[in-house]
Each structure stands twice: as structure tokens, then as C-alpha cells.
Amino acid sequence: MPLTISQKILAIQFQYLGDAVFITPALFAIKTQFPQAELHVLVAKEVAPLFENIPWIKKVWGMPRSRGKFKLDETWPFIKALRKEKFERSVAFGCNDRAALTSLLVGAKIRLGPSDSNLKLLPKIAFTDNIDNKLLPKPYVAMYLKLLSLGWNIPIPSSPQLKIISDASLAKTAKTLLPPHSILCHLGTSQIKKEWPVNRWKELYELATKEGYKLIFSAGPSKREQALIVDLKRQDPSITVLPPVNDLSLFLSILNQAEVVIAGDTGPLQFAAGLGVKIIGLLGVENSILQTAPNYQKNQLVQAKTCSCVGELANHQTCQNQNSCMNTILPSDVLSLLLTITPPTFSKQIT
Numbered sequence: 001m002p003l004t005i006s007q008k009i010l011a012i013q014f015q016y017l018g019d020a021v022f023i024t025p026a027l028f029a030i031k032t033q034f035p036q037a038e039l040h041v042l043v044a045k046e047v048a049p050l051f052e053n054i055p056w057i058k059k060v061w062g063m064p065r066s067r068g069k070f071k072l073d074e075t076w077p078f079i080k081a082l083r084k085e086k087f088e089r090s091v092a093f094g095c096n097d098r099a100a101l102t103s104l105l106v107g108a109k110i111r112l113g114p115s116d117s118n119l120k121l122l123p124k125i126a127f128t129d130n131i132d133n134k135l136l137p138k139p140y141v142a143m144y145l146k147l148l149s150l151g152w153n154i155p156i157p158s159s160p161q162l163k164i165i166s167d168a169s170l171a172k173t174a175k176t177l178l179p180p181h182s183i184l185c186h187l188g189t190s191q192i193k194k195e196w197p198v199n200r201w202k203e204l205y206e207l208a209t210k211e212g213y214k215l216i217f218s219a220g221p222s223k224r225e226q227a228l229i230v231d232l233k234r235q236d237p238s239i240t241v242l243p244p245v246n247d248l249s250l251f252l253s254i255l256n257q258a259e260v261v262i263a264g265d266t267g268p269l270q271f272a273a274g275l276g277v278k279i280i281g282l283l284g285v286e287n288s289i290l291q292t293a294p295n296y297q298k299n300q301l302v303q304a305k306t307c308s309c310v311g312e313l314a315n316h317q318t319c320q321n322q323n324s325c326m327n328t329i330l331p332s333d334v335l336s337l338l339l340t341i342t343p344p345t346f347s348k349q350i351t
Contacts, residue, residue: 007088008038008058010108012099013047014065016190017248018267020047021274022140023093024054025160026148030091031056033154040085042078042102049249050271053165065098075102082106091151092126093144095133100126112151164274166256167249174253177242181345182216183208183338184242184255186263187232188225196264196282196326198231204262204331205239211335212344218242218254220265260342262334264326273300278341280334284325299341304328 009030013023020043031039038058041051048062061082064074083106090106092099092113103111104126114133115123123130129151136143136150141160148154166174178184185204189195205215217232219225221244229241245251252271255261261272264282272279273296281296284304304325 008040008085009034010040010042010082010085010087010090010106011093012042012090012102012106013093014044014096014098014102015047015094016044017047018265018270019140020044020050021162021164021270023144024051024163024274025141025157026091026093026144027051027054027057028163029145029148029154029157029160033152037088040087042082042106046248049167049252050164050274052249053167054163055165079105089152091148093147095123097122103127112147114147162270162274164252164271166252166275170250170253171256173250174257177245178216178254178257179214180257181259182214182257183260183262184258185215185217186219186261186265186268187217187228188219188222189263189265190267192224193324194264194284194326195228196329197324198228198235200327200329200331201232202235202239204334205236207331207335208338211339212346213338214346216240216242218245220244221246259345260338262338269296280337280341282326282329282334284329299337302329302334302337 011023011027011030013020027039027041039056040059040061041057042061042063043051045062045064048060051057051060061078063078079102087106087108089110090103090108090112092103095114095116100113100115100122103113110129111127112129112131113123113127114131114136115127116133131147131150136146141162145156145160149156185201187195187198187201201217208215217229217239218241219229226244232239233241242254245254252275255268255272255277256275258272258277260278260280261268262280262282263269266281269279269281279300281301283301305328
């Protein structure tokens with residue numbers, strides 16, 4: 001069904017932070033297929049800055065939410081406002097009850113979404129165009145594009161690209177925090193088992209500094225992640241670190257200033273990739289490899305040896321192996337990759 005210039009499409013995605021960036025190729029595919037329609041995006045409030053500066057998105061709706069809970073008193077004002085928009089189509093990126101229920105309540109005429117093969121009652125009712133999750137690939141970018149292809153016959157682009165834009169008004173502040181040509185190393189991750197050991201980061205700092213690179217370190221604002229920064233500074237007080245950054249818009253602007261972003265956390269990696277900044281991902285945990293690594297090129301990834309935390313072991317927050325997969329990543333391998341993607345900007349130190 002073709003759309004006229006007055007009609008609207010709503011894209012719904014309730015993934016957390018980094019994973020939300022993976023819908024941007026799908027959003028661009030929608031806009032390409034329906035160039036005259038207004039494209040709106042509904043995401044969690046904390047994720048909204050990722051999409052607010054993309055010019056072809058008409059409006060970003062940032063909904064307050066609590067993890068694992070659907071609070072009607074928080075959600076209903078947004079639902080009422082969205083219903084007034086009278087969307088012609090909506091698409092839910094993600095197989096979860098929150099997205100399905102929101103799709104149903106918003107009430108677009110055509111509602112696309114994935115579901116498990118057992119077809120629970122809610123997805124049956126919520127989506128007019130229901131795609132079996134088994135038909136979709138595991139990597140997020142490919143998953144969302146395939147959903148659009150099967151549901152709405154939207155062509156899958158040959159080279160899909162993540163795309164976000166930082167807030168230009170924060171660029172000056174970002175430059176004061178991160179000097180030009182810096183390599184930003186992000187220590188923190190969403191799970192302890194995904195972290196590269198602090199002593200490995202220190203080794204990388206020593207090797208890269210000798211080659212002439214300027215490494216600056218950051219971590220998330222949580223107490224656990226900031227403890228990594230404290231540990232790193234304890235091991236080498238000369239290392240430069242960023243202060244905690246609680247504002248996502250400012251963090252995006254800081255990432256945008258970096259020459260390269262090195263991280264084991266998929267969030268900063270996806271943000272940087274969407275901004276067009278060079279990245280090196282340090283990945284080893286099974287879920288990251290299955291859903292995230294296929295979206296990276298060979299010169300963007302250093303992969304650990306085969307992870308033993310599969311099956312039930314994958315549910316643990318910490319690695320259950322005495323020698324974690326992340327510890328098998330060598331600083332020399334990371335430096336070798338860094339040397340291939342960008343030359344040192346600063347003078348090589350003489351030892």
C-alpha cells in the first residue's frame with residue numbers, strides 16, 4: 001500500500017543504548033522506500049539522543065520506562081499522544097511484549113512485528129503483519145532489514161551503514177575533554193565477563209605510547225565501571241582519564257572527536273560506528289559474537305579465543321572459566337590493528 005505525503009510511519013524499538021543504533025539502517029530503508037511519509041521513532045527516553053539529530057526523522061518520542069515493567073501511568077500519556085498522530089504504519093523492532101502491546105495501543109492500520117514461532121496471543125493480536133522470528137537472522141542489522149523485507153517488501157541495501165549524528169552545540173565542550181587525534185579507550189561494559197582486564201589496558205597504553213599514540217581512557221558513570229578507572233590510575237598515575245559523563249548527548253560528542261574508539265562494550269562501539277569514527281572492538285562473549293560481530297569489518301575487531309561460556313553458562317554475569325576468553329586478547333594484537341587503521345599522530349617516544 002503506497003503512502004501519501006500526509007501519512008506517517010512509526011518505528012518502535014525498546015532495546016537499551018548501543019543496540020538501539022542497529023535500527024538506523026532499517027530506518028533509512030523505510031525512508032527510502034516511503035520518501036514522502038513522515039517517519040517517527042519511539043524509543044526509551046534514555047536512548048532518544050541517538051536519533052534526535054538525524055534530519056530525515058520527523059520526530060523522536062522518548063518514553064520513560066522501567067526495566068522489565070510496563071507502567072501504564074507512565075506510558076499512557078505517550079500512547080494517547082501517539083494515537084492522535086493517526087499513523088498509517090508501525091513496525092516493532094524486537095520480539096518482546098512491550099513493543100507488541102505498544103504497537104496495538106498506538107493503533108496504526110498496518111502493524112509489522114516479529115514473534116516466536118509458538119505465536120503467543122499478544123503478537124497475534126498486536127501485529128497485522130506478523131513475521132516468525134525463526135525466519136530472521138541473528139545479527140541485529142540483518143534481522144531488522146529482513147523483517148522489513150519480508151513484511152513490507154522493502155529492499156535490503158547492499159551495504160547498510162549505522163548512522164547517528166552528534167549535537168553540534170556540544171562540540172566545543174567535547175573538545176575540551178578529549179584533545180584532537182586522541183585514541184579513546186573505554187574500559188567499562190554492561191557485564192563483568194565482557195571486560196578486558198585492566199592490566200591488559202595498561203599494557204596497551206605502554207605499547208601504544210611508545211609508538212606515538214595518545215590514549216585517553218573512559219568508563220561508564222556507574223560505581224563498578226568507575227572502579228576500573230581507579231584501578232587503572234593506581235597502576236599508572238600518568239594515564240589520562242575522562243571524568244564520568246552522565247549525559248548521552250555529550251558522550252556522543254566526545255566520541256565524535258576521537259581518532260579511534262577501542263572498547264569491549266558494544267554500546268560505545270555502535271555509537272562510534274554510527275558517528276563514522278574508526279573503531280576496534282574487543283569481543284569474546286558468545287552473544288556479542290553472534291549478534292554484534294557480524295556487523296563489523298575484519299579491521300574493526302579483535303576476537304578472543306573460543307568462549308566456553310555457552311548454554312547455561314552464558315547467563316552468568318562473570319566468566320566461569322579460570323582463564324576468561326577476554327584475557328586471551330593480547331595488547332600486541334590490538335596495537336597491530338591500530339597501526340593498520342591509523343598512523344600515530346604524536347612523536348614516537350624514545351626509550
